[in-house]
Amino acid sequence: MSTAVCSPIYEIVVQGHFGPRWCERFAPLAAHAVDGGTTVLRGRIADQAALHGVLRNLERTGVVLLSLACLDEPSGVGRARV
Amino acid sequence: MAPDDPPRPRRLLRTKLFVPRVRAQCVPRPRLHARLDQGAATRLTLVCAAAGWGKTTLVTDWLTRTGRPAAWVSLDEADAESSRLLAYVVAALRRLHPGLVPEVDLDALEPADPELVITEVLNGLAEWGQDTTLVLDDLHHIESDCTHALLAFFIDAAPPNLHVVITTRVDPSLPLPRLRARGELVEIRAPDLRFSADEMQAFFADAMGLPLPEAALRQLATRTEGWAAGLQMAALSLRGRDDVEAFIEGFAGSHRFVLDYLMEEVLAKMPVRRRQALLRLSILRELSAPVVDALVEGGDGQAILEGLEAENLFLVALDDTRRTYRFHHLFGTLLQHELAGSIAAEELAGLHVRAAQALERLEAWDEAFHHAIEGGDFDRAQRLLLADADMMIIRRAHEWISVRLDRFGAEELARRPALLVKQAWVRSANQRRQDTRRAVAEAKEALRRFPDPAVSAELLLFEAVQAQGCDDIERARALMDEAERDLDPDNALMRSVLIMHRAFDHVASDRFDEASAEAATLAAEAARVGDDFTTMWARWFGAQMALLQGRPRETIQIMESMIPPLRARFGARPPQSAGIGFVTLTLAHHARGELEPAIEWVERALDVMDPRLDPGSGCALVLAQAELEVARDPEGGGWKEALAHGERLIADTDMPGFAGRLQVHRVRHTLDVRTPDDPEPVVRRWLAVPGILDDDHPVHLGVPYATSRTGFARVVLARSLAFVGQLARAREIAEDALSRAQRAGRKLCEVEAQMALADVAMRSGDDRARQIAIAGAVEAAAGERLVSPFFGHADVLVDAALAHARARGHTSLAGYLAGYPRTRHEVAAARPRGRGPTPRAMPAVEPLSERELEVLALVSEGMSNAEVGRSLFVAPSTVKKHLEHVYDKLGVRRRTQAVARARELGLL
Numbered sequence: 001m002s003t004a005v006c007s008p009i010y011e012i013v014v015q016g017h018f019g020p021r022w023c024e025r026f027a028p029l030a031a032h033a034v035d036g037g038t039t040v041l042r043g044r045i046a047d048q049a050a051l052h053g054v055l056r057n058l059e060r061t062g063v064v065l066l067s068l069a070c071l072d073e074p075s076g077v078g079r080a081r082v
Numbered sequence: 083m084a085p086d087d088p089p090r091p092r093r094l095l096r097t098k099l100f101v102p103r104v105r106a107q108c109v110p111r112p113r114l115h116a117r118l119d120q121g122a123a124t125r126l127t128l129v130c131a132a133a134g135w136g137k138t139t140l141v142t143d144w145l146t147r148t149g150r151p152a153a154w155v156s157l158d159e160a161d162a163e164s165s166r167l168l169a170y171v172v173a174a175l176r177r178l179h180p181g182l183v184p185e186v187d188l189d190a191l192e193p194a195d196p197e198l199v200i201t202e203v204l205n206g207l208a209e210w211g212q213d214t215t216l217v218l219d220d221l222h223h224i225e226s227d228c229t230h231a232l233l234a235f236f237i238d239a240a241p242p243n244l245h246v247v248i249t250t251r252v253d254p255s256l257p258l259p260r261l262r263a264r265g266e267l268v269e270i271r272a273p274d275l276r277f278s279a280d281e282m283q284a285f286f287a288d289a290m291g292l293p294l295p296e297a298a299l300r301q302l303a304t305r306t307e308g309w310a311a312g313l314q315m316a317a318l319s320l321r322g323r324d325d326v327e328a329f330i331e332g333f334a335g336s337h338r339f340v341l342d343y344l345m346e347e348v349l350a351k352m353p354v355r356r357r358q359a360l361l362r363l364s365i366l367r368e369l370s371a372p373v374v375d376a377l378v379e380g381g382d383g384q385a386i387l388e389g390l391e392a393e394n395l396f397l398v399a400l401d402d403t404r405r406t407y408r409f410h411h412l413f414g415t416l417l418q419h420e421l422a423g424s425i426a427a428e429e430l431a432g433l434h435v436r437a438a439q440a441l442e443r444l445e446a447w448d449e450a451f452h453h454a455i456e457g458g459d460f461d462r463a464q465r466l467l468l469a470d471a472d473m474m475i476i477r478r479a480h481e482w483i484s485v486r487l488d489r490f491g492a493e494e495l496a497r498r499p500a501l502l503v504k505q506a507w508v509r510s511a512n513q514r515r516q517d518t519r520r521a522v523a524e525a526k527e528a529l530r531r532f533p534d535p536a537v538s539a540e541l542l543l544f545e546a547v548q549a550q551g552c553d554d555i556e557r558a559r560a561l562m563d564e565a566e567r568d569l570d571p572d573n574a575l576m577r578s579v580l581i582m583h584r585a586f587d588h589v590a591s592d593r594f595d596e597a598s599a600e601a602a603t604l605a606a607e608a609a610r611v612g613d614d615f616t617t618m619w620a621r622w623f624g625a626q627m628a629l630l631q632g633r634p635r636e637t638i639q640i641m642e643s644m645i646p647p648l649r650a651r652f653g654a655r656p657p658q659s660a661g662i663g664f665v666t667l668t669l670a671h672h673a674r675g676e677l678e679p680a681i682e683w684v685e686r687a688l689d690v691m692d693p694r695l696d697p698g699s700g701c702a703l704v705l706a707q708a709e710l711e712v713a714r715d716p717e718g719g720g721w722k723e724a725l726a727h728g729e730r731l732i733a734d735t736d737m738p739g740f741a742g743r744l745q746v747h748r749v750r751h752t753l754d755v756r757t758p759d760d761p762e763p764v765v766r767r768w769l770a771v772p773g774i775l776d777d778d779h780p781v782h783l784g785v786p787y788a789t790s791r792t793g794f795a796r797v798v799l800a801r802s803l804a805f806v807g808q809l810a811r812a813r814e815i816a817e818d819a820l821s822r823a824q825r826a827g828r829k830l831c832e833v834e835a836q837m838a839l840a841d842v843a844m845r846s847g848d849d850r851a852r853q854i855a856i857a858g859a860v861e862a863a864a865g866e867r868l869v870s871p872f873f874g875h876a877d878v879l880v881d882a883a884l885a886h887a888r889a890r891g892h893t894s895l896a897g898y899l900a901g902y903p904r905t906r907h908e909v910a911a912a913r914p915r916g917r918g919p920t921p922r923a924m925p926a927v928e929p930l931s932e933r934e935l936e937v938l939a940l941v942s943e944g945m946s947n948a949e950v951g952r953s954l955f956v957a958p959s960t961v962k963k964h965l966e967h968v969y970d971k972l973g974v975r976r977r978t979q980a981v982a983r984a985r986e987l988g989l990l
Binding site for chain 1: 132133134251252309311336337338339340341342343346411412415416419420422423
């Protein structure tokens with residue numbers, strides 16, 4: 001649990017909206033559809049290896065990647081949850 | 083499979099060499115075909131775009147329509163091993179032209195040198211001269227830097243008639259900017275692959291039989307952005323629909339991800355059983371009827387496959403007979419998603435296990451292993467891995483094992499001692515004690531928790547081998563005894579390892595009869611199971627023992643009889659381990675005073691060996707090289723370079739015995755009257771080494787040379803003591819070495835020891851003792867004409883030996899003693915080159931190119947071709963070619979002569 005708290009929060013924006021089954025596949029990231037046809041995937045990602053794993057997963061399914069941002073410093077203390 | 087079954091051959095999947103079959107309804111794309119034609123006139127075509135952009139389809143369709151013959155390789159994750167990738171490339175090219183290049187034998191005694199293979203391929207292609215297209219499909223599966231570096235080398239060095247086409251989802255790490263700048267690269271990327279309005283119209287109307295109104299087409303174009311996967315899926319969703327326009331309207335108005343939206347549609351209108359079958363089959367990387375039968379109850383596998391193909395449901399045929407298929411990668415992934423979401427995790431694991439069972443029955447070991455891992459059936463995966471692991475260890479195919487071990491994951495591995503022992507073998511390959519210790523500790527910890535006597539025995543054997551390598555002979559012996567008790571009697575390969583090291587141990591302790599008996603047992607067993615590596619090892623071992631016992635003729639005879647089978651099996655590409663046989667031949671000829679053939683063989687060893695891959699054998703090579711350098715050009719210092727190279731080789735390994743051996747040889751060569759160096763400082767430094775006078779000072783056993791504590795090293799010690807005037811101690815040690823050598827029948831060492839005694843007697847002015855020692859040396863040497871022990875001794879001793887040999891009618895020995903150059907001046911005079919005028923006055927030679935000088939400089943440091951190649955990032959055969967030019971220009975025939983000549987000319 002402590003690693004999860006310490007790991008940074010990432011926000012990945014992809015093109016398109018997704019049905020519930022797809023959203024399950026994005027776990028541990030939570031998917032929020034945004035007006036205008038994009039989806040924001042957001043959540044804590046343990047480390048760089050896990051991040052690359054997430055990106056590869058997107059790549060394999062042909063999902064178009066629009067942006068990627070790290071919202072958090074790794075320590076993450078005191079920051080409100082977004 | 084029982085452990086003593088013969089080892090299974092590693093097969094290439096022929097399906098990976100077929101150009102995937104293009105579906106009939108493919109849209110012609112002349113603008114892209116023109117680009118590919120353009121690419122076929124240059125070095126590299128890169129078709130690079132994300133999943134589903136129709137890369138593979140484009141290339142296969144282009145090949146079909148142009149009728150262009152191509153070598154095709156479909157890559158997947160399993161091809162990360164560079165040797166495997168190369169084997170496929172070679173096999174694919176051989177389908178075009180079988181005579182192009184010899185097959186890469188994945189079952190070879192050890193992995194082929196990839197750079198060497200590449201060079202052969204490229205030379206073969208250049209010679210053949212035909213325009214050749216090589217397609218590497220799905221290169222993104224290859225992530226190993228090493229493989230990418232090889233590929234870059236391959237493309238860079240390709241002859242103009244080779245055109246490489248790469249399809250990939252990610253830009254490969256190749257020198258693309260350079261290729262672009264040189265106009266040697268044609269790129270086709272996502273914007274190019276996007277379907278144009280005309281292509282879309284043709285796709286729906288002609289290919290899918292779904293003519294659509296222009297407005298609908300426009301909507302689809304906007305929605306899918308011309309993405310092939312989206313269009314394909316749209317066509318599937320539209321098939322059999324009455325409400326085409328309404329459907330497109332709905333689709334166009336949705337923000338849902340194209341494939342998410344459409345896949346749901348396609349699956350929803352499918353009959354339940356068919357949908358279920360499709361989803362289940364998506365776990366397979368390759369589909370064939372028997373595996374389909376195992377996953378889909380109550381169906382006819384072949385009929386299911388043909389049905390899916392006919393309905394265009396994402397299958398790609400991998401052969402002409404409709405036996406093997408794979409899913410289109412992107413759709414396969416989507417179906418797997420769908421499957422994982424629709425059934426429980428246990429059910430999914432169960433499917434993988436069923437697939438593993440079926441594939442194991444089909445003897446598709448690699449695929450069975452993959453599904454066993456995916457299904458969490460780790461016992462099955464372990465069994466599948468262990469069936470081949472020992473043979474892979476013996477062949478030094480370490481990558482093969484570690485890739486598979488990694489798939490178990492750390493946690494699972496920690497509970498599997500049998501696998502951890504294999505990991506220890508793999509980790510010890512680099513001879514670094516730290517890695518080995520950690521691996522042993524991990525295996526021991528696992529064994530504590532999960533006891534297994536047979537595995538414990540194997541671990542003991544492993545530790546014994548390590549101990550022997552570090553010259554801890556007593557410990558090694560104790561460990562072997564302990565290991566033998568519990569070692570699985572059916573485990574033929576581990577038993578071979580045990581017997582090999584027992585044999586070394588016997589040799590180290592002068593028990594030659596026992597050593598021969600072990601080797602004979604081993605040879606018989608190896609012949610029974612058809613293990614040709616061990617068979618050859620046993621013969622080499624016999625040759626090596628003959629040399630040790632002073633029968634070099636027998637050594638030469640045995641080794642020469644191994645050359646034709648070696649050539650038959652490997653052609654011009656003998657394995658690394660053959661190099662050590664060439665070293666043995668070098669030493670045998672040297673022992674008989676036959677310097678020319680000795681030099682030939684050491685040159686051949688330098689051609690095939692890469693000492694860095696195996697520092698132990700590398701040291702044996704540099705020792706032989708130093709020996710010959712002293713005989714050939716004692717002033718050139720080549721012998722010192724060779725020994726220094728040996729020291730660099732073992733610098734970061736854990737082989738104290740080898741360091742000791744190198745030191746012994748350095749001392750012996752400085753004491754040699756032919757070398758110009760002052761022995762005083764070298765000898766004094768050596769004698770100051772703590773414990774050097776003890777007779778259990780460590781010496782290396784790994785390769786059984788006569789340098790054991792009872793042998794050669796003691797003789798050198800006696801000569802060193804004599805040199806510094808400690809004559810009594812010197813005589814004592816030499817006499818001890820002599821009696822041990824006589825008792826054991828080590829003739830070479832006997833002659834060496836007699837000559838050391840003669841040396842001591844000479845220095846103490848004892849003519850009678852000198853005469854006795856000389857007589858003893860000559861009598862021991864005469865039968866087999868052991869000439870080398872006389873090399874490097876003072877003139878007066880060699881003259882005495884010569885006189886005695888003549889008096890006793892040992893004409894052959896006398897002839898060689900009279901004929902070999904005894905001093906450096908005689909050596910210089912005997913050399914065909916380098917005689918007479920000073921370097922300045924020599925005729926000018928054709929200047930060496932910068933590259934040739936670079937190669938020569940590295941060669942002068944004692945590097946083999948393979949090592950030079952590694953340093954300069956070229957193939958060993960390229961190095962050889964450079965060297966041949968150097969030889970021509972310098973008017974010499976060999977590397978040693980070239981270095982000497984270059985030094986004379988002031989080029990180095």
